[in-house]
Amino acid sequence: MNKFKFQSGTKVFCGSNCLFENKNEIIKLGKKAFIVTGKASGHKSGALSDIINILNEAEIKFEIFDKIENNPSLHNVKDGGTSCRMSGADFIIGIGGGSPLDAAKAIAILAVNDIEPIQLLKNEFTIKPLPIAAIPTTAGTGSEVTAASILTIPEYETKMSFVHEDVFPKVAFLDAKYTESMKRDIAVNTAIDAMSHAIEGYLNRTASPMSDIFALESLNIFGTCLENLCEERFDYDTREKLLYASMLAGLTIAQTGTTIAHGMGYSLTYFKDIPHGKANGLLLPEYLRYNYQVAQDRVESVLKALKLISIDEFEKTMRRLISNDINFSQEELKKYSSLAMKQKSTLKNLRTVTEEDMYKILDKSLRS
Amino acid sequence: MNKFKFQSGTKVFCGSNCLFENKNEIIKLGKKAFIVTGKASGHKSGALSDIINILNEAEIKFEIFDKIENNPSLHNVKDGGTSCRMSGADFIIGIGGGSPLDAAKAIAILAVNDIEPIQLLKNEFTIKPLPIAAIPTTAGTGSEVTAASILTIPEYETKMSFVHEDVFPKVAFLDAKYTESMKRDIAVNTAIDAMSHAIEGYLNRTASPMSDIFALESLNIFGTCLENLCEERFDYDTREKLLYASMLAGLTIAQTGTTIAHGMGYSLTYFKDIPHGKANGLLLPEYLRYNYQVAQDRVESVLKALKLISIDEFEKTMRRLISNDINFSQEELKKYSSLAMKQKSTLKNLRTVTEEDMYKILDKSLRS
Incomplete structure (x- = not known):
């Protein structure tokens, strides 16, 4: 047998209504949430309003950053990181397809590390990123259970990834109803x-x-x-x-x-x-x-x-x-x-x- | 599809020499190790001496508690918890079959929580347990990748378990050479x-x-x-x-x-x-x-x-x-x-x- 490593850092809940039934898993992540999503998916899927209901009921404050572009650029996640830092949030909720979920990982790092986004590609950060909850609204990215984030780098005319075990989402909620608006x-x-x-x-x-x-x-x-x-x-x-x-x-x-x-x-x-x-x-x-x-x-x-x-x-x-x-x-x-x-x-x-x-x-x- | 949860909290390294090749995974766990093992398995398997070499080379202090009984009792893990607390260790290395690995989980909690061992069965603790590295020397327990610990309870004339996600070993090293002495x-x-x-x-x-x-x-x-x-x-x-x-x-x-x-x-x-x-x-x-x-x-x-x-x-x-x-x-x-x-x-x-x-x-x- 060849040598190998196995790692999965995410607790995954699958099934109808799994978000509400396990809302404590969100609530225990912190005192103020920074919600990372795109212009459309979080809203259309119904996942954003469900999260807002859960946070309001638990009296957890939150800010919504719904500006994640398709194939988010370094500039886009820098904006998100700055907003997150200013919000004082102590955990992140990513809602959407691969773009918001990957961006959430970059923002989780940038919110607490004073670095340029390009440094993400070499894992040049020292402070532990904010914990992330992930709610996929597409059935494709897999980002909800990976430690990878794919970002668009205009200087290199391509997309590149960084991988760091500290950005495995702590918890992911897979409810197919959130993919029905696709x-x-x-x-x-x-x-x-x-x-x-x-x-x-x-x-x-x-x-x-x-x-x-x-x-x-x-x-x-x-x-x-x-x-x-x-x-x-x-x-x-x-x-x-x-x-x-x-x-x-x-x-x-x-x-x-x-x-x-x-x-x-x-x-x-x-x-x-x-x-x-x-x-x-x-x-x-x-x-x-x-x-x-x-x-x-x-x-x-x-x-x-x-x-x-x-x-x-x-x-x-x-x-x-x-x-x-x-x-x-x-x-x-x-x-x-x-x-x-x-x-x-x-x-x-x-x-x-x-x-x-x-x-x-x-x-x-x-x-x- | 029925609802379900999937969780695996342990990074697993498999294969020949995986402990030495990934020794940084041990080193980064803390500054002083408390090694939990039985009278025989840690010594005979060679895993204990390998760990000692790694810790010495990294100049990480350690104490060895090699008193875990087969089917450890509440009393046994209480002893271990007290010794661990007195040692000032900030992480735990469990070496052996199911008994030392299960005991390591109880000790990781008891070292930092002032509770009676019987309270473990109801998860009556509030402070996060010490992180655990696990090295199985038998091919049976699976404890290296579970959040469960089975303890013997004389009052109830049986064995009982507790399960808590905070005692998933952070890392496990599976090298078949450590099972050869069985x-x-x-x-x-x-x-x-x-x-x-x-x-x-x-x-x-x-x-x-x-x-x-x-x-x-x-x-x-x-x-x-x-x-x-x-x-x-x-x-x-x-x-x-x-x-x-x-x-x-x-x-x-x-x-x-x-x-x-x-x-x-x-x-x-x-x-x-x-x-x-x-x-x-x-x-x-x-x-x-x-x-x-x-x-x-x-x-x-x-x-x-x-x-x-x-x-x-x-x-x-x-x-x-x-x-x-x-x-x-x-x-x-x-x-x-x-x-x-x-x-x-x-x-x-x-x-x-x-x-x-x-x-x-x-x-x-x-x-x-």
Whole structure:
């Protein structure tokens, strides 16, 4: 058995009404809350008003910072950190998809450490971040159970992550009703993001027996949801399964991190504004073909868990869910390849990757 | 999907030499260590001397309390708590099987809370316990990843547990070399204990999708070790698998707790000094037959994971591993049934249990 580490720092409550039934888990986090969310998701999902009711009833003061952008920048989290510090809050509640939850982790650090946001990337902080409660309103990020935060860095023209065990949310509440306000495209894109986490965690040099358990179980559940996703049947049971599978995929990447599908996808988001999950999804078929050459067994296990017979069938399924209508030049794809090579996660890909390999995957995925 | 909670508070390092390679995880816990172990296991396993080397090199002071008894009593942990408090230690290192690891949790609380040990059973403490590092030297307890501590209570003529999330060990080091000094009987008995955790966590009213994942994977691995256990082939690979399976079973009961096999087994240990794992093992075949009546599918999943075709084959395997050579009177078994009914965990058994049921299971297991 290879050496490995297993860590999960988050207490997770799953199921209908789990937030109200376990509200003490929020109340005990502190005396004043700083609520981090986006313009829409916290409000539309109903999670924000539920939290406000709980805090009011418990006579816990709070401030709401609902300015988190999609793919939050260093500037955005700096604003949040400053507001949080000024509010005097002693704990944070993140509500939303990956953007607010990742931003909450950065803000939890910046609120109590006098550093520039760029220093987050090197974990250059000394004071323990504020504790975080997380309420996902998409079934995709997995951020509610990871210690990672992905931020957009304009200086580097990409997204980069920091990972620190002190930003594992202390508690997460997974209630599928908060994901019901997602429109079709967001539901699909975020589901693909979660599936990508499970796949990249499984086809990963740092995969362990434990991460494999989570990844395969997550993919098994996705396998039972794929047809419903394609047919846009978003019943409560499917929403709940997707939310659970997304959390399992989060537990996977909490052990392994992601690899090149994410690494390349960041450029599609940064330069072309393609939603994160869709960006990964556009690349996944070629990514699987690429890794199949060195990890046939593992790729076949992925397909088997998803109940698909081949990578071709995987690709057909992806095409039912998403399609690319954006043109990319060769120069653009060369730039993306170069940027992706700089991502630390590239080293974790099962097959050793060259820049030329990256280019070929991008070209086959986006220009064929 | 039913509601559930998932929690794991322990960072786990698995593999050869994981203690030395991650010694910073010990060093950062505090400035003075209180080492909790038994008379033999810490010394024989080599784990104690490895820890002493690490602490000396890091110039961290320590005191050794190697007086933990098998099945530690309230009195025993009170002694440990007092010694720990007097030592001025700010963190605890537990080394050994279930007894030292469970005792470490009680001592971590008693060192900083001025309470009587009996108050532990009701979580009557307010000050956060000292952080704990755990190094198992048996592959059975799972205590390295649970928030539970089982103590012997002479007043109640049994063992009872307390559970509190603040006593999850912060970090655990699972290196199979520390389990190599176990003699045949201890290796077998502790393996059966771990298997019993996985089975009782799976045949449990509080089982969840997450606990099921851990339980079935644990039983799958036991299934690959059973023949080696029976044939006394304790090669390194088998030791490592058993240690990993035992940790997975620990993660299972960290979610679910145990049920009546443990509840009844406590009396066999308390009154007849039968080792804990063996006590469970003597009861497991009849326990499975009893639960089969209401949970045929689940019992069959247990057997399938263990690669056994029937409960009869399970029983034959148990008989190759352990046998009962102690006589029990009807009165004794009636007393044990009555005591087991008082265990909280009895309510978690899949089949609703009566005292008469308990008696029949005990009678068939021990007097036939």
